Amino acid sequence: MGVLLKKLFRTIWNTRGQFLAVTAVVAVGITVYIAMTTSYYNLNHSRDEFYRDNNFADYYFHVVRAPEQITRQIESVPGVAAVNGRLQKDVPLVREGDQKATARITSYPVPMEGINRIQLLSGRLFERYPQGGGVEVLVDPQFFTANRLSFNDTISIVSEGRKVSLSVVGTGIGPEFTFAMKDAATLMPDPETFGLVMMPLNQAQQALNLPGQINQVIIKLSPGADEKEVAGRIEELLEPYGNLSSYPLKKQLSHAILQGELDGLKAVSGFMPFIFLSIAAAIQIVMLGRMIRGQRLQIGIMKAMGYNNRQIITYYTSYSLSSSLMGALLGSVAGIGLASVISEVYAEFFNLPRAIGGVNTTSVITGFALSLSVGAAAGLAASRRVTKVNPAEAMRPEPPKNAGKIFLERLPRLWxxxxxxxxxxxxxxxxxxxxxxLMLVGVTFSVGLLVMSLFASDSIDYMINKQYFQDQRYDYLVRFASPLKENDLLDISRIEGVIKAEPVFEIPVKIHFQGKTQEDSLQGIPRDSTLKRLENQEGRPLSIPGEGLLISEKTADKLGARVGDRVEIETLLGTGPSRRASVKVVQINRQLVGGGSYVSLEQANQVIQERRLASGVMLKVDPGRFVALEEELNDMNNVSSISSRQKELDNFNKNLEAMVYSIAIMVIFAVVMGFAIVYNSSVISFxxxxxxxxxxxxxxxxxxxxxxxxLKENLFQSILGVAIGLPFGRLMSQGYINAVSTDLFTIPVVIYPLTYFWSALGGVFFIAVAHLLAVRGVKRLDLVDVLKNRD
Amino acid sequence: MSKNVLMRLDHITRTYIMGEVRVEALKETSLDIYAGELLVILGPSGSGKSTLLNIVGGMDLPSEGSVHYAGDELSRAGDARLTRYRRNEVGFVFQFYNLIPDLTAVENVELAANLVETPLPASGMLKEVGLADRMGHFPSQLSGGEQQRVSIARAMVKNPRLLLCDEPTGALDHQTGKLVLSLLAGINRDRGSTVIIVTHNTDISAMAHRVVRMRSGEIAEIIENSQPVPPERIDW
Known part of the structure; x- marks a missing residue:
C-alpha cells in the first residue's frame, strides 16, 4: 500500500480545493453535532445534578393559607416521600430613588433540609434568630449583581402596608429558580426588577403577617407512586384552606423553560448535522465518481498489473475517509470550542450552580464515528463502479456521452x-x-438554512412590534398592592404628563368547562379601552363585550371550549373567599405573549362580587415626563409594581445579543455548505x-x-435551488419552531420579504464566488491539448 | 493557381521547457502558405508538424521569428487578438472530432455559426457534407465518419479562409477516411479555401498541391505537386 498511499496524498494535494471544500462541510456538520450534543449533555447533566442534590419537588400546591401542621397529614398520604410547607409571596421591593421592583419571598426551614433546598453560592446561610435581631435573607445572584448589592446591605419590602427591612447575608439559588422569571407573560427575566428573596420560615411568617401559617406545600413522591392519585388526595386535604392551584414538576415555570431549551437543542443537534453530513456524503460520492471515471485508464492499468477490486476500492474509499477524518478533527476542535461558548451563554441564562462546561468524550467519539462512517459509505458507494472496469476496455477511449432530448424540448416554442x-x-x-x-439539493438546503438563520430576528421583531406597539398601547402598567376604587385612580390620572389612564382588574382564576380546568388570568378592562387592543384568531380587532368572556385561545384549546359555550370562572385571589361565576364565551382572543381572558371591568367586578374596583391602571404618558412620573409613582404606597414598556424593551434587546452571534454562526455554516457544493460541482463539471x-x-x-x-449551467441549477430554498427555509423554520415550542410560548413564524431577499442574495454570493474560483482554469486551458490523443 | 501569400512564417522557433529539459519542437522554420492551396504537412510523430499547425491555427505562438497573416503580424498578438483570428479566419477539424456531446449535429454547427457575423446556413452545411437526414442526432448517435463530417461542417460554417485539419482520418476506417478527404478536396476546389491537412500518412499527400515534409523540428523538403490526385483514387 506504500505506493498507493503516496498516490493518495498526491491526489489529495492535486485536488486540494475540492478536498478542503468537502472537508469544510464535514467539519461544520461535526462542529454542530459536537457543540449541540455537548451543550445538551452539559446542560442536562448540570440540571439533573442540581435537581438531585437539592431535592427538586415533584408537585406544588398553592393555597390561600393553611396551618403549618397540615404537612403532618400530607406526610401520611401513601406515595408521599417528603413534604415541605412554606410561604411564597410576591411583594413590592422599595429601592431608594429607583423604580419599584418585585421580590418573590420564599421561606425555608432552618437548618436547610427537605425539598427544594437552597444551594449557597456566596456569603452564608441565614439564621432563624440573628444576634442583634433583624431578618437575614439570601438573594439570587443575578438580582444581587444587577442591584449592585454587597453583603449586609439592607433591602426593603412592603408587606401589609408595612415596610420591612431585610439584611442580605449571601446569595443562593434553588432548583425551582433556574430561570428566574416572574411569570409566563414576561418575555425575558429582568434581574433588576425581579428578585428572589429567601428567608427562614419564622421570619417570613412574621414579615408577611401570617404567624403559624403556610401558603404552599411541595412534595416529593415515593418511587412508583401514582402522581395524579397522590395529588388528588392532597388537594382534598387542602380543600378547606382555599386551593389556588396545583401542578406537577413538568409545569413548573423555570423547569418548563429549561426543558424547552433542552428539547430545542436535542432537535437541532439531530437535524443540523444530518443535513451537513448528508450533503458532505453526496459531494464525496459525486467527486469520487468523477475521479474514478477520469482515472479509468489508470484503473485499467492497475488491474492489468494484478491489483484486485478490493485494493482499488480501498484506495478510492481512503480519499473520502481522509476528508472525513480531517473534517472530524477540525470539527471536534471547533465543536468543543463552540460548546464552551454555548455553555457560557447558558450559564449566564440559567441559574445552574454546577459548572456547565467540559468536554463530552462520548459526543466526540460519536462525532468521529459518524464522520468516518459517512466517508466510508460515500467512498464505497462511489467506487463500486471500479469493479465494472475491464482492463482491456479501459485502455480504449470512451465513446461520446449518451445524449438525448430533455423535457424542455417538449415545449418547442420555448426551446x-x-x-x-x-x-x-x-x-x-x-x-x-x-x-x-446534488447542486439543487445543496443550494436548496443552504438557502433554506440562510432563511432559517435569519428568520428568528424577524419573528422576534414582529412579536415585539405586535406586543409592545400594536396590542399594548400604554407606556406603563401600574399594579396596586390591593385593589382600589376607580375614583382613587383620579390621583394617578392627574399626575402631570398622563395623557390617558384606564383602569384594569387582573384576577388569577381557574376556568372550568365540562370537567376540565385551566388556570388563566382574567383581565377586566373598560369597554371603550383604547390602550389595549385585542384580536381574534383571524387577526381582526375585538371589542370588549358588555357581558361575556373573550377567552384566550390557549385556554379555549385546553378546555375544548368554543364560542357560545358557558364556562365557570373560579377566582384565586388569595384574599377573601373564592368566587364562582358562569360566563358565556363570546369570542376567542389570540395573543402572542402571555395570554389572559378578557371581560369588561364591570363584569370582572361582578365575578368577585364587588363594584368599581381596579387592581391596576394602564397609562399613556407624554414621553418627556417618563422620569418624573416614575418617581411620583414610586413614592405611592399602594403601588406594588410599575411595568415600563421602554424598560422591558431595553431588557429584551439586551438579551438578544447572544442571538446575533448564533445567527452569524449559522449564516457562516450555510454559506460554507453552499460554497462547497457549488465549487465542487463546478470544478467537476469543468x-x-x-x-x-x-x-x-x-x-x-x-x-x-x-x-x-x-455560468449558464450553474445559474440554471442555482436559481432553481434558490427558488426552492426560500419556501423550504420557511418550512424548516416552522419545523424548528414546532420543535422548540412549549406550552408557555409559541413564536410565530414570520419572515419579512427582506429576509428572503438577503437569503437569496447570500445564495447568489456563494454561487458566484464558487463559480469564479472554479472557472479560473478556463484562462489556462491548454488549447494544444485538444489536438493530442485522448488519455 | 495564383500565388498570393496568405500566411508567412519567418524563421520561427518554438522551444518548450519540459521540467528541466528544453525541447526544440520547431527550429528556425520558414514557410509561405498560399491562398487557395491544399497543403499537406507530412511527418512522423515528434517531427514538429503539430507544433507548426498550432502556430498556424493561432493556438500557440513561436518563441522566436514572426508570423504574418494577410499582412498582420500574429506573433506578437495577445490572447484576444488570437481568439479573434481563430474565430474569423480559421476552421478546425480535429482527429477525434471534439463535438459537444450535449448538442445535436445541427446545433453543433450553429454553435460555431453564432461566432461570426455572416455565417453560412448551418443546415446547408450539413447537407453539403451529406448529413441532411442526421441533423437532429446527438454525437453519441453518429458513427465516427458522420461525427467527422459534422466537425467539417462546423469548421466550414464560419466560411473561414483557412481550414486546418489535424489527422482528420486518423480515427476513421479506410472507406470513411476517403469520403472525408474528398469533402476536404471539394471544399478547397469549390470554395477556394486554403486547406491544410496534417498527417503521418504518406499516401494522402498525393491529393495536395504542395507537400511539406517535416523531420526533427525542421522542414526537410517541400514538394510541389502539379497533378494532384482526387482522394477517391488514392489508396493506402
Missing amino acids: ELLDSTWKMSLRTALRNRGRFA AERKRELASLRVLGFTSREVSGLL
Missing part, C-alpha cells in the same frame, strides 16, 4: 427561443442527474469537459464566453 449555448448548458445540467440533484471547452476555445470562443457557458 426554439434559446440559442445553442443555452441549449448546451441546459442539456448538460439536466443530463448529469446526480450532480444536478474538469470533465476540459477538452470540450478547449475545443470551443480553438473554434474561436473567448475565455469569457466559455466561462459564460459554465
Whole structure:
C-alpha cells in the first residue's frame, strides 16, 4: 500500500480545493453535532445534578393559607416521600430613588433540609434568630449583581402596608429558580426588577403577617407512586384552606423553560448535522465518481498489473475517509470550542450552580464515528463502479456521452427561443442527474438554512412590534398592592404628563368547562379601552363585550371550549373567599405573549362580587415626563409594581445579543455548505469537459464566453435551488419552531420579504464566488491539448 | 493557381521547457502558405508538424521569428487578438472530432455559426457534407465518419479562409477516411479555401498541391505537386 498511499496524498494535494471544500462541510456538520450534543449533555447533566442534590419537588400546591401542621397529614398520604410547607409571596421591593421592583419571598426551614433546598453560592446561610435581631435573607445572584448589592446591605419590602427591612447575608439559588422569571407573560427575566428573596420560615411568617401559617406545600413522591392519585388526595386535604392551584414538576415555570431549551437543542443537534453530513456524503460520492471515471485508464492499468477490486476500492474509499477524518478533527476542535461558548451563554441564562462546561468524550467519539462512517459509505458507494472496469476496455477511449432530448424540448416554442449555448448548458445540467440533484439539493438546503438563520430576528421583531406597539398601547402598567376604587385612580390620572389612564382588574382564576380546568388570568378592562387592543384568531380587532368572556385561545384549546359555550370562572385571589361565576364565551382572543381572558371591568367586578374596583391602571404618558412620573409613582404606597414598556424593551434587546452571534454562526455554516457544493460541482463539471471547452476555445470562443457557458449551467441549477430554498427555509423554520415550542410560548413564524431577499442574495454570493474560483482554469486551458490523443 | 501569400512564417522557433529539459519542437522554420492551396504537412510523430499547425491555427505562438497573416503580424498578438483570428479566419477539424456531446449535429454547427457575423446556413452545411437526414442526432448517435463530417461542417460554417485539419482520418476506417478527404478536396476546389491537412500518412499527400515534409523540428523538403490526385483514387 506504500505506493498507493503516496498516490493518495498526491491526489489529495492535486485536488486540494475540492478536498478542503468537502472537508469544510464535514467539519461544520461535526462542529454542530459536537457543540449541540455537548451543550445538551452539559446542560442536562448540570440540571439533573442540581435537581438531585437539592431535592427538586415533584408537585406544588398553592393555597390561600393553611396551618403549618397540615404537612403532618400530607406526610401520611401513601406515595408521599417528603413534604415541605412554606410561604411564597410576591411583594413590592422599595429601592431608594429607583423604580419599584418585585421580590418573590420564599421561606425555608432552618437548618436547610427537605425539598427544594437552597444551594449557597456566596456569603452564608441565614439564621432563624440573628444576634442583634433583624431578618437575614439570601438573594439570587443575578438580582444581587444587577442591584449592585454587597453583603449586609439592607433591602426593603412592603408587606401589609408595612415596610420591612431585610439584611442580605449571601446569595443562593434553588432548583425551582433556574430561570428566574416572574411569570409566563414576561418575555425575558429582568434581574433588576425581579428578585428572589429567601428567608427562614419564622421570619417570613412574621414579615408577611401570617404567624403559624403556610401558603404552599411541595412534595416529593415515593418511587412508583401514582402522581395524579397522590395529588388528588392532597388537594382534598387542602380543600378547606382555599386551593389556588396545583401542578406537577413538568409545569413548573423555570423547569418548563429549561426543558424547552433542552428539547430545542436535542432537535437541532439531530437535524443540523444530518443535513451537513448528508450533503458532505453526496459531494464525496459525486467527486469520487468523477475521479474514478477520469482515472479509468489508470484503473485499467492497475488491474492489468494484478491489483484486485478490493485494493482499488480501498484506495478510492481512503480519499473520502481522509476528508472525513480531517473534517472530524477540525470539527471536534471547533465543536468543543463552540460548546464552551454555548455553555457560557447558558450559564449566564440559567441559574445552574454546577459548572456547565467540559468536554463530552462520548459526543466526540460519536462525532468521529459518524464522520468516518459517512466517508466510508460515500467512498464505497462511489467506487463500486471500479469493479465494472475491464482492463482491456479501459485502455480504449470512451465513446461520446449518451445524449438525448430533455423535457424542455417538449415545449418547442420555448426551446426554439434559446440559442445553442443555452441549449448546451441546459442539456448538460439536466443530463448529469446526480450532480444536478446534488447542486439543487445543496443550494436548496443552504438557502433554506440562510432563511432559517435569519428568520428568528424577524419573528422576534414582529412579536415585539405586535406586543409592545400594536396590542399594548400604554407606556406603563401600574399594579396596586390591593385593589382600589376607580375614583382613587383620579390621583394617578392627574399626575402631570398622563395623557390617558384606564383602569384594569387582573384576577388569577381557574376556568372550568365540562370537567376540565385551566388556570388563566382574567383581565377586566373598560369597554371603550383604547390602550389595549385585542384580536381574534383571524387577526381582526375585538371589542370588549358588555357581558361575556373573550377567552384566550390557549385556554379555549385546553378546555375544548368554543364560542357560545358557558364556562365557570373560579377566582384565586388569595384574599377573601373564592368566587364562582358562569360566563358565556363570546369570542376567542389570540395573543402572542402571555395570554389572559378578557371581560369588561364591570363584569370582572361582578365575578368577585364587588363594584368599581381596579387592581391596576394602564397609562399613556407624554414621553418627556417618563422620569418624573416614575418617581411620583414610586413614592405611592399602594403601588406594588410599575411595568415600563421602554424598560422591558431595553431588557429584551439586551438579551438578544447572544442571538446575533448564533445567527452569524449559522449564516457562516450555510454559506460554507453552499460554497462547497457549488465549487465542487463546478470544478467537476469543468474538469470533465476540459477538452470540450478547449475545443470551443480553438473554434474561436473567448475565455469569457466559455466561462459564460459554465455560468449558464450553474445559474440554471442555482436559481432553481434558490427558488426552492426560500419556501423550504420557511418550512424548516416552522419545523424548528414546532420543535422548540412549549406550552408557555409559541413564536410565530414570520419572515419579512427582506429576509428572503438577503437569503437569496447570500445564495447568489456563494454561487458566484464558487463559480469564479472554479472557472479560473478556463484562462489556462491548454488549447494544444485538444489536438493530442485522448488519455 | 495564383500565388498570393496568405500566411508567412519567418524563421520561427518554438522551444518548450519540459521540467528541466528544453525541447526544440520547431527550429528556425520558414514557410509561405498560399491562398487557395491544399497543403499537406507530412511527418512522423515528434517531427514538429503539430507544433507548426498550432502556430498556424493561432493556438500557440513561436518563441522566436514572426508570423504574418494577410499582412498582420500574429506573433506578437495577445490572447484576444488570437481568439479573434481563430474565430474569423480559421476552421478546425480535429482527429477525434471534439463535438459537444450535449448538442445535436445541427446545433453543433450553429454553435460555431453564432461566432461570426455572416455565417453560412448551418443546415446547408450539413447537407453539403451529406448529413441532411442526421441533423437532429446527438454525437453519441453518429458513427465516427458522420461525427467527422459534422466537425467539417462546423469548421466550414464560419466560411473561414483557412481550414486546418489535424489527422482528420486518423480515427476513421479506410472507406470513411476517403469520403472525408474528398469533402476536404471539394471544399478547397469549390470554395477556394486554403486547406491544410496534417498527417503521418504518406499516401494522402498525393491529393495536395504542395507537400511539406517535416523531420526533427525542421522542414526537410517541400514538394510541389502539379497533378494532384482526387482522394477517391488514392489508396493506402
